[in-house]
Amino acid sequence: MLGLERRGSYDETIGADSERPDAMTGNRTARNDDDGRDSAYGDEIDDPTLLDDLSHSDESVDEASESVEGDLHAAAKPGRGVDFSESSSQSDAESGVGRRHADVRRLRTPIVVAVIALFVAGLVFAGWTVTSSVLASQRRAHESALAGCRASRRAYTETATTFTPTLAASKTLLDKTKGFDDSETRERLQQQVNRTEGIDFVALATADCTDGMSATELNDLSDRYGSADTQMDTALISMPYDMQTLRGILDGLTVRDAHARLDTLLDKARTAYTRSDGKADNTLRAALKQTIDAAQHTLDTTSTTDAATIVNATGPLSDATDKVIAAMPVDCHFINCVALTFDDGPNKQRTPKILDELKRAKVPATFFLQGQFVNGSNVSLVRRMVAEGHSVGSISWRHTQMHAMSAEQLAKWFKDTDDVISQASGKPVTLFRPPDGAWSDALRAAARNSNQSMIMWSVDSGDWDGKATASSIAKRVVSDAYAGSIIALHDGNAATVKALPEIIAGLEKKGYRIVTVDTLLAGAMQPVEPGDMIYSLGSIDAMRKSSQGTGTGVAS
Structure with missing residues (x-):
């Protein structure tokens, strides 16, 4: 039996010893010297039942041991015989390891809890620290903003105390x-x-x-202050000085000076009244007429030493x-106007770009067209052009001096060109530009017979020069332009297309x-007649008197 084999092995293990410990008391028991057998454990067992019980008991112990061994060592192979003494020692050792593991786990649990508690406490402290820092920073920022706002308000109030009466006095003086x-x-x-109109003092x-x-x-609010x-x-740097200077002019103004100024203003007022007939509200025109009469009465009745009374009449007038x-439509007699003109179109590729830019800028222009190009899609x-508010004129059938x-x-040439242009535009042609500006009495007569004025130019853009750049074209136009000028450009020039936005912006910046x-x-004092040669608004009267000779303008 397995139990006997383990028993024998046990005896052999301690057989050489004269003594061995008693299983229960721990006392050593002597062996018989004559036969060498254990006196407490006989070599023979007379009762076979006892042997069976012992065998069964041994097998139970063996099974339990194997069960524990299997639980503790999953790597052990089932069914393999194990020495009882080794199993017992191993079981004891494993039990000890288990106890030690349990002790370690019992010791580790409070440590882990303590570490977690410290970690949580650290997080709470860190959060409190950050929150406190943020709140403190916000508090300092608010205090700083409040102090800055109040300082700005004090400075503003101090300046406004001086500026407000100065502003009121300036407005009175300007009137x-x-x-x-x-x-x-x-x-x-x-x-x-x-410049100070944008300040909301209230x-x-x-x-x-x-x-x-x-x-x-x-x-x-601090920024506004x-x-x-x-x-x-x-x-305030210049206003007091300018006010003093202007007061000096008023104080030193003679009656003759005051009289001349009011007389000049009366001429302008009467012109506005006349030119506004049918173009402005009649109530406004009636008020102007009444003011004109009052100003004239002042001129007629004021003492020769009373300049102030005459000056006071200028404001209302x-x-x-x-x-x-x-209230009137644009009248270039009162407004500083310039006219942009484009020659030798229409050009399928570039004229649309010119029109696009003019539309974007909300600016009108005048196009002098070649008859040969007014066909197909160019129509x-x-x-x-006409639909978008531009004027259309002629530069003859093709660009050839006439x-x-x-x-x-x-x-x-006039008839053929006028026919195609008027058919495309839906309007009669009344403006003619001679190619290259070359003209003669015969050409003026032909224009007069066609009911057309001859439109020259006073500002040459130079865009006809192939070396001209967009920048040079724009600078030349803007620098040379003046009130009433007519500017010559070409809508078939790529550089002109690029220069146009800068030209428009520059002219408008100059007012x-x-x-x-x-x-x-239409801003001329005298109506323009067919055959008149016009270089600018101011040259109309002078050009009307020209009736002889030939001339050549600048390249167009």
Whole structure:
């Protein structure tokens, strides 16, 4: 039996020893010297039942041992015989390891709990620290914004105390000197007053920097105070000086000077009244007429030593005149106008780009077309020109100088060109530009017979030069332009297309209103007649008197 084999093995293990410990008491038991057998454990067992019980008991122990061994060592192979003494020792060792593991686990649990607790405490502390830091930073930022806003408000209030009465006095002085249109001092003072129009004195006076406002709100209000303060400080640099100068002009103004200024303003007012007939509101025109009569009465009845009374009459008259002019359509007699013109189109590729830019800028122009190009899809370009508010004129059938042509040839060229252009535009042709500006009496006569004015130019863009760049074209046009000028360009030039935005911006920056040639001519004091040669608005009367000789203009 397995149990006996293990028993024998046990005996053999301790057989050489004369003594061995008693299993229960721990006392050593002597072996018989005569036969060498254990006196407590006989070599023979008489009771076979006892042997069976012992065998069964041994097998149970063996099975239990194997079960424990299998649980502790999954790598042990089932069914393999194991020595009882080794199993017992291994079981004891494993039991000890298990106890040690349990002890370690019991010891480790509070340590882990402590570590976690410390970690959580650290997180809480860190969060509290960060939160406190953020709150402290926000508090400092709010305190700083509040202090800055209040400082800006104090500075603004101090400046406004000085500036407000100065501004009121400036406006009064400007009203009294409205007839001084040629005074640079008055113009500079007016500019300073205009720059401060954006300051909302009422809103800034009622606003306040309070603790209940956020830092952002405080900073915004502080910026408003600061901006207004800067504007007032800048204005106060020159305003007192300009006011003093303007007062000196008024004080030293003689009656003769005052009389001359009011007389000049009366001429302008009467012209506005006449030219506004049917173009402005009749109520405004009636008020202007009444003001004109009052100003004339002042001139007629004021003492020769009373300049102030005459000066005081200029303000109301200037206001009434300006209102009527503003109510009229654009009149280049009162407004500084220039006319952009484009020659030798339409060009399928570039003329649409010119039209696009003019439309974007809301600017009208005048196109002088070659008859040979007004066909096919170009007809729609001509229609677009008219639909978008541009004027259309002729530069003959093709770009060929016409001053040496016979009267018969001129008549044919005018007719053929006018027919195709008027058919495309839906309007009669009334403007003619001679190619290259070359003209003769015969050419003027042909234009007169075709009911067309001869439109020259006073500003040459130079875009006909292949070496010209967009920048050079724009600079030349803007620098040479003046009120009433006619500017010559070519819509088939790529550089001109690129230069056009800069040209428009530059002219408008100089204060010019860009108009068509038709609108420009309407600003003349005398009506333009067919055959008149026109270089600019101011040259109309002079050109009408020219009736002899030939001339050649600058290349067009």
